[in-house]
Amino acid sequence: MATGRTHRPATRSRGIPEATVARLPLYLRALTGLSERSVPTVSSEELAAAAGVNSAKLRKDFSYLGSYGTRGVGYDVEYLVYQISRELGLTQDWPVVIVGIGNLGAALANYGGFASRGFRVAALIDADPAMAGTPVAGIAVQHSDELERIISDNGVSIGVISTPAGAAQQVCDRLVAAGVTSILNFAPTVLSVPDGVDVRKVDLSIELQILAFHEQRKAGEEASGSNAEQDDAPPLRATPASRKGPDGDIPAVMPA
Secondary structure: OHHHHHOOOOOOOOOOOOHHHHHHHHHHHHHHHHHHOOOOEHHHHHHHHHOOOOHHHHHHHHOOOOOOEEEOEEHHHEEEEEEHHHOOOOOOOOEEEEEOHHHHHHHHHHHHHHHHEEEEEEEEEEEHHHHHEEOOOOOHHHHHHHHHHHHHOOOEEEEOOOOOHHHHHHHHHHHHHHOOOOEEEOOOOOOOOOOEEEEOOOHHHHHHHHHHHHHHHHHHHHHHHHHHHHHOOOOEEEEEOOOOOOOOOOOOOEEE
8 A cells, every 4th residue: 555655746846836736625625525416517617616716716726737627518526526636645545643632632533534535544642651542533542652663664754743832843853753744733833844844734723813803803893984974973953942843842952
């Protein structure tokens, strides 16, 4: 069986921009949904809407794959699924290790989407001796002393770090020294890696802070709009006591 270390995607050597690579999983997710519904073809407009991009950008992205669709018909869904999966390296098995089996690590281990996308969780690793042997998602947790052996035995090139921030760099260094060349980092810290090692960072707290910024801005805009409406309202003036309303009473104020 091929391992992640012996087969690597050729996206960079073929000159596909990083921004396009980042959008390929979005297209694949939308196409997979269409495939599951037995939809044979899809137009660029329909697929772009499902992926959340504009159709011109989608057509440009697909041109890097050598896929241009058929005028009046669109794109063949199954073939595009194959093309994008091949380009992303998902037509082979990618063994992955998850280091740090706390709440987040356990949640990642239980995520069912890895296997369906070509990622096999080869091992769960934790530094706590009390965790050794504990089954999580059907896999026994192994102690971090075994990390190098596990990586070597399973041909692992992708590691996931879900440790506390203080331990992340040391774990990263050990992963890289053992041969891991791609790291998905969930620890709230910036990792230092040598050339040739790719790191993708996922920081949920940062994403929430960005959402908080947008919420605050929207609230400020609503408040500004409300104040502007009040400023534009016509002024009110007192009505002389001798001036009565239609029912004979004297209103407190009348519009100017």
